[in-house]
Amino acid sequence: MKLSVAWRSATGTGPRFVLLLVLVTLSGVLLFNITLALVTPDGMQFALRQHDCDYATGFDPTASDREHALHLLRNHDLLKQCAGERPWPRTGIVATAVMLAVAGAVYWYQPKFNALRRASVPVEAADADGSLATELELLRTRAGLSPELTFRVDPARMTSGARVHGRTGSYRVHLHAGLLVLRGTDPGGFRAVVLHELAHVRHRDVDYASATTALWRVFVLTALIPYFAYFGYIFFLFTRHPDDPWLHGVPSAIGFVLVGLLLAGLVHLARADLLRRREFHADLRAVAWGADPAGWRRPDPAGGGLPWWHRFTKLLRTHPSWEERGKVLADAGRLDRLVPVEMFLTGTAASLLYGAVAPVEAMVLGSTGLWFSDVLVALAVCCALGVQTTRVLSRTDGKAESGLLPGAWLGLGLLVAQVAGSTRHRLDLVPLSPQYLLVFLLVATVPMVWWSQALKLLAGLPRPWRRVGFAVCASVAAATLYSGLRWWRLGGEIITLGFGDHAGALSKAYTSTIHGDWRPFAADLAALDAGMSVLSPLHALPAVRVTAILLWLVPLVLLLLQQAQARPGIRRTLTAGLAGGLASWVVVAAVRYVMAARRPAGVHERTGAYLTISMWWLAVAVIAVCVVAGVLVAAFSRRFWMVRALVTAQVVQLLAYGGVFFSFAADGCLGPVNSVLDTCRWNTHNGATVALGIVRLTLSNAVLAAACAAVLGAGGAWLVRLWRAHPGTAPAPQPPPPPSSTTPARRRRAALKAAAVLALCVPAVLLALVAQPRPNTGAYGRAFTQELAGSDRSSGDQRAPAQEAPGASPGAGGREPRPEPSPEDPAVQRLQMRAWLRNGGHTRVQGFDNAVTLLYREIHKRRVQGKGKEKLTIDEDDFHGLCGDLGKQTVRVQDYLPVPDRELQRAWSAALSRVMAGVQDCQDAFYPPKGAPRRTMAERGQDFADSLHEIVAGVDDVTAAFRRIAIEAGAELANR
Template sequence: MKALAALRSATGTGPRFALLMVLVVASSTPTLDALLQDVPILLGLRDGREGLHGPSGCLYAAGFDPGSSDLENLLTALSRPDTLHKCIGDHTLVPYRGALATLVLLALAAGLYWWLPAARERWRRMVPLETVDADGTLRAELAALCDRAGIRARLRFRVDPERTTSGASVYGRSGSYTVSLHSGLLPRLGTDPEGFRAVVLHELAHVHHRDVDYAYASTALWRAYVLLALIPTFTVTGWVLVLALSGTKSPWWPGAAAMMLAPALVGLLLAGLVHLARADLLRRRELFADRRAVAWGADAAGWQRPDPAGSVAPWLRRLTALLGTHPRWEERRRALDDTGRLDRVSPLAMFLTGISAALLHQSLMTLPALSDGPATFWITVGAVAPVLCFALGLPLVRASGTADGDGRSAAVAGLWLGFGLLLGEFVSSGQHRIDWMLPRPQYLLAFLLIAAVPAVWWSQSLRLALALPRRGQRWTAAGCCALVTATVLWAGLRWWRTGGETLSFGAVDRSAQLAAYYARTVPGDWHGYGPDLSAFTTGLVVLTPLSGEILVGAGALLMWLVPLVLALLQRTGLPGTGLRLRRTLGAGLAGALVCGAGLVLAQLMMNQSRPATPKGPAGPFVLIHMWWVIVTVLAACLLTATVVAARARRHWLLRALLAAQVVQLLAYAEVFLLFSADGCLGPLNTAFDVCLWRPHNGLVIDGPVISLTLVNAVLGSACAALVGAGLAWAVRRFRGRPTADNAAASASSTAVRPPSMLLKAGTLLTLAVPAVVLAAVTFTQATAPDDSRLWQDAGDAARKQRGPAPPAQAPETRAWQAASWLNDGGTRHAQQINAASVALDSQLLKSASGKRNADGTVALDEKAFHRLCGALGQRVEEARDYFPVPDRNLQKNWSAALNQVHHGTQDCQEATDPPKNAPHRTDAEREHLFTTSLNEIVSGMRTFGTTVLNIKKTATSPTK
């Protein structure tokens, strides 16, 4: 009970302070690393090509063109992602220099945290309490107040003689606090003792809530960041602008001006965010301190003070109030009068949390140890999920035992969190773009759903958890719900990085390349399937990112299974705390009937394009038919979830997920029956005309349908439920009818007949067993090359077929690209190939000058030639894996030379040491093959040398 009482009295702002400080620390590492890298370059910058090394040089070597678009540069980088990653890693001479600089920053922050209280005491010239309390009355009163508040920390009282107001303040560091009493407060002990006690109890509440620790730690860390990172970043940005405007050549100006100025914009956003978030947190903790002081016996009349009047407009006063660390007296009085005001989720807090999450994720992505892999998402979710759970969970915990409220406040909070994610992603991603605006910015709206779905699910599932009869069950269920919430949030962020970001860059417009890939790899007549294939390739970008994630699959399964188990465990509960299983299951059955009708309609429509004979290539028909089956199953699930959420009043998201799961499982059974009975359905036949029961055919079609919908149907239904509930709320609001909250409040007093235990248990077994079996079968086969994974690989193959990037328009860019290509690996590969060729030539000269056979022929050391030809071939293969030459004509010559040399080395090895499975050759044939291979190597090396010279000429060509 002590833990529950402590949780109910918590302020809930601690996780937000932790997120803010984690953000500052995480942002320090890439910022300081960039400063340590850029400052030496800028100090010696004369010609742009001299500064093209490191990560910037790797980008230009890969074909980066500041005069192109973000999409073109993205596709260019994706042509050799492993090579680009290796190049950047090789140029990170001190991979942890940013981390070391961050340690210096943290040491400075620790020093400031230790020094600021002492500095304040010296600056304000505090005097001991004994100098103004000769008879000990003041000390006795303060000791009594400390006993009333139960303060056990080391606490000192000082008097500030220069402050004549009747207030006080507290400062210090962890374990040692000082309360500064203003000189104008001391006379109030005799004239207004209740007012004096209210002021002191308010400061003691700050000590009780550890507000001093949060305030001084965040202040010290932020000042250290501003001094070592933020101010130097603005200085470097200003110096870059001066150099650019003064005519100094730079490969980043003006084409990549957005990328150059983005760090300054991110720095400004971070500065504004930290100040607003810190001010909002401190204001909120002031309100909690007021409430704690009143709970300790402070007279609420002490807060009846007027706000200072001024000539400032009211809207401007409200705006500037967001920058202050202390709330206005009017706001403080409202918080005391309305006991539930502090329990409501602040939209500003959620908005700032979303921006913090986006900036944190972008900062983590730049760290060498976290740049590749999903760890950045977990760290971000680990910092954001506690904020979300505490903000939405504490009001429910304090109101546990009642049926007040439902999911609307959580939806609003989630939408504000998503809006913050949207803005933070839009600004921070500009560091990696050359365009000021994303090609498809409307896809950023997905962040609203990414944040709102876990927020609503957590709020509604936690209410079910708190209605359990036993305390141990409640805590266990709440922990499980928190883990599912974090997983769903992780899944949303993961989807954006692997699919949504591609859509926002406009890559979906290049679906013709992927369509051409399927037209080449799937035999058959694709004529007439153009629109279907376009929809298919676009849908894969949406569905494939999460279809093979085992963790996301587990989270999707638990999203509807956990509420169902919680409903089963509730023997007797408060009115309105159940899921209304009968209506929910009925809606699911109706949705399954709609899905069956949709599948029949799809069969009839696809029957018109059925191949004339089953013996012909039916690949296009089967692939497109399978796609529309997937669309039908998803549409039925989403439609059911939308309708259920729109008509429900309580737990609308949980009920929508449960109904959609009924549709999903029955839809799989319908697909299996339709295709297993193919040939017996008349106009609904797909591939067969002979009536036989073919369960294997049903399993073959059901497999890819399940792999692409098992996870996506649940997550998509959650998003559809949010949209449906929002539309229903808007319609009710427009018609003047009660909204979901008001209707739920009026209905909460009316008890409904709870479902029987038999219905609960039967529903759980009927839904859970097949769902768990399907998930286990699907994800245990995820390592095999299933259709969904092959479809995702097809996109990668289509990108690789693009070849080298189109030539840059500006001659300066072409020169910078060629110079970077040479500096970051091209010259090294050329030297290695030349060295291997020289070694082969030396062996030839050595053999020519050595002993001869009796017939006058040269005696060759076949093992040596086999080894030297193999070494030359290895060097050629390494050069092939390097970036294409950033010029298509030069790349054509480069590739032709490498292919010719590589073919010659293979013939050389086959002639000197034939492999076991090679056809038998006579000595004369081997000698001829060896001679031909050497001639081919010589010819290829001649072309190779000419090509390298042309690349160097391009790199050193004048740029004026």
């Protein structure tokens, strides 16, 4: 009982305040790192690292967004290596900690500041007969507040209002002088005002308002204003130096400014919206304590501005109008509605939170925590909207919202912040394919709708099971939101920048590793490239696979546990799934028939390119039938359309897998739809191999695609009903529950429910376990890496199994990419060379020089000792160790970033290879490798002398190449 009362009394705005505080705090780390770069060496290293690593790998600021993104993909490992050369700066974290300390001090001493600013007097000074103090004490007792709260009178304020200030443990209610006059003429109005202020204390509104005000003011003064001043100085330098190559980064700088402006506007709007909502809750609490609602019936001051301007300024005010307050008191359910502005602001804050937490994540967790930011954003959204959304969506009075519009507004907030925030990593203000940004609407709407329908199903469970079901459903909704955000980070951003197949790397990898004639399948290969870029980001993530299974399994269990009179057509849902499954067999047969007409004559040729394309279109067919099933079920369902669409799609999906398995296991016996074989025989291995290859790619994607399709289907059906002027009506009243049946009948129904769950759950779980995507370590993975890197090497005659190609996922790693083409602008070339030297090139060459110096010194020493002697004694261990040290330093230089110029890189690489060859000969001369032919001491001595000559010649080549690099970087760096 206590939990339910606390739940009903919660305003739901506390988590949103916390989200703002976290957003401001984490944003401070990035802002301080940028603004302090000019005054601290640590910060300057951070600023240089952000740009120099790009330039050191050959980045050209005059390139397009597509080329920039491709550059990042090609040089992902090298950029990570460059960024890891030095520890991340802690300047931003330290400065943010200082900012929090200052904000904490402002919050703590704020009551004293207010006391000094306001000339207030104790209540006793304005209470001649003591009745005022007695009445205030009674009101404080009614509110259940501690005696630490004090009342004071502000004699300079003649309005009939009051204000409460302070912090935890020190609250002061300042009564205006006009309110004391109102006490004599309208005692009820006086009590209403005082109880309203006491409700603020009870709801801890004062703490939230004081904390956010203190943190925001300190943040603006210490971080935001210097941040804008920094970029103002940048733009001023751009106007003074129009020929500077850094001028190409103006759009990126504008993106930083947009993020700052959006952050400032967002925090102000969100804080004003939260404070207005707290005012409504304080009014309701005051009325619940006995205040007269007539005290809120006051006229609003007439406004002389335009109506649209008045509506806009209303969003900036922290106090609502008297008219709005009266409406809320008349209908308290208005506060339970999900207002579009609130959803939009929450989505924007969450999207900005990702950009704010990314630098902190990289500093603290490194590459092992790339998922942390998406998890944090998903949890932040769920927590910020948790109380209010749950209260709204769980209503059973027929007024509950479907979650479509709130989810769309939440997604719109994510979209807007993404458009502004992503410019920090791009060159253009608008991406090449901005239409893909609309995916955020589905990313937010799908979990919102699913959550709303799951809550309604939870209401039909026995009370002891509701808490467990609530926790499970909340976790699934959060995981669904995380899956959508994860897809965007792994693939959506790349597609939005203008390409999805990584500049043809996928198609080139297929054609180089899978045998067969690809020319007849050029159009199919283009479709495969585009489709794989959309489907591959999520299919190999275990968390997404578990989420995809729970998306339909949890609703199925909840549907079966509903009472018989309230169960929303579960039989019709399963029947629709079976019908869709039969249709999927027809579609599979149609795809096989079309591809059979295109199969090559030779059996061997049918197992390469032809089979790969056949598997791709079968995977598309599986997803397509699931999507169509989701659209139709959602369009023709009035209740629980999302969960019914997911259950139907899962039934269709499993039956479609069976059709694929059967068609390939019986290949050769199917006449005009035979694919590879011409001899009729049953082959379980072929059917399982092909089916599992398709399952790997579609098991998660089909469910998620069906969920998105259900949203589109339901939205389209709603528009059609609206156009035909026949809006959906409330569901008809259900008949009374039938009399309780006998125990055997109940047992039979329970057995049927368990059988239905197991019949769907067991195959799905087994497929998820058996069809785990394999790591991309084969020939296809190597070929993809080489094509992505622009390698000129061929992939040889290695072949990857054709059945794994559609389900393969591009993996990182592999070889270093070749240098980017040299820029036309000499200033950009100079920037690249300087960045190459500054980020480790000069340090590595110094280590190489030290090893060469030690070797030369030992050679000179032996030469001096051997003067006048017929035979020179050489310590094998000394030279073996010196050659080994030189070899380690040479490998260290070779492992560094390629020189950002192809011609210089060829000379640089050849010189280092020559040194390395001499080092290897030097070590082999003293300690020959196992299995090498025996050589005399004279022959080994000659080998040692030849190796030294090779090392010296290689060092001369390295010196010449480095001198050219240094000259390209600037004359001041030419001295080595």
